[in-house]
Amino acid sequence: MKIGLVQNNILWENKQFNLNSSKEYFKKAKTLNIDLLLFPELSFTGFTMNTKMFQESDSYTIHYMSNLCKTYDINVGIGYIQQCTGEKAKNKYTIISKSGDILCNYTKIHPFSYSNEDKYYISGNEIVWCNINNIILSPFICYDLRFPEVFQIASKKADLITIAANWPCSRSAQWISLLKARAIENQCYITGVNRIGIGNNITYSGNSMIINPLGEIIAYGEDGTDDIIVGDIRKDFIIEVQNSFKFKQDRREELYYQLNNKINS
Incomplete structure (x- = not known):
């Protein structure tokens, strides 16, 4: 499966401009024969805490992108803000099929408390998967990257784990180090798609990449470059790597659970 990572400059809190630019x-992805196109976290607003203004109850962004998926016959992954009951919203990442249907819909499990994201967004409680071209993928968002436990669970099924970030x-x-570590630990492909430019006075350099199950970077977005980073996800290579070094079968998850309970008791 050919995958493309959109490393772009998200114009701060200008949702309609960014949506229009996505076309x-x-x-370009169509000319490159890309099967799955992935955009960064909060793809059309930037990493905003202005949830009251940009949260959606009508799935406007989903409908907009679904039409593009059908027009260009491409699967896509996009981030947006979903309204929910109460004061907080959800930081979402959704995979939409080339026929315009939702394949999986993920809520960020770990809001970034360092920047007070947890005061504006609720925490998700589920890992999700979907199948595109016989590749099982599981999406995560930005700060999730620092929590390896959820990746171990996801990789029980996933051939590809995606991380959309600001x-x-x-x-x-x-x-870069965490992305490579997650690939090695989980023996699957890892993609990290990150924005460039300046948003809310924060500078982003991109460094989007596709990493194979050995932890090797096979495609990389140069600092500050607006581009689509392209690479192939090979099911046969995943199977080859996992069969050649079966270290995951030596994990002692029951013991880890017991040790965690013991230290917290």
């Missing part, structure tokens, strides 16, 4: 990436360039070295 150009679909057009990850600042001041911590880009950690971004």
Whole structure:
């Protein structure tokens, strides 16, 4: 499966402009024969805490992108803000099929408390999966990358784990190291799609990448470059790597659970 990562400059809190601009990436992706096109976290607003203004109850962004998926015959992953009951919203990442149907709909499990995201967004409680071209994928969002436990669960089924982010360039070295670690630990493909430019006075450098199950970077977005980063996800290579070094079968999950309960008791 050919995958494309949209490393773009999200115009801060200008939702309609960013939605309109997304058409150009679909057009380019079509010429590149991309099967799945992935946009960064909160793809059309940037990493905003202005949930009251941008939260959706009518799935406007989903409908808009579904039409583009059908027009260009491409599957897509996009982030947006969903309204929910109460004062807080949901930071969502949704995979939409080329026929315009929702394949999976993920809520960020770990809001970024360091920037007070948890005061505006509720925490998700589910890992989701979907199947595109016989590749099972599971989406996560940004800060989730720092929590390896959820990746271990996801990789029990997933061939590909995607991370959509607004990850600042001041911590880009950690971004790269964590992405590679998650690929090695889970023996699956990892993609990290990150924005560029400046949003809310924070600078983003991109560094989007596709990493294979050995932890090797097979496609990379240069710092600050607006582009689609393209690479192939190979099911046969995943199987080859997992069969050649079966270290995951030596995990002692029952023991880890017991040790965790013991230390917290």
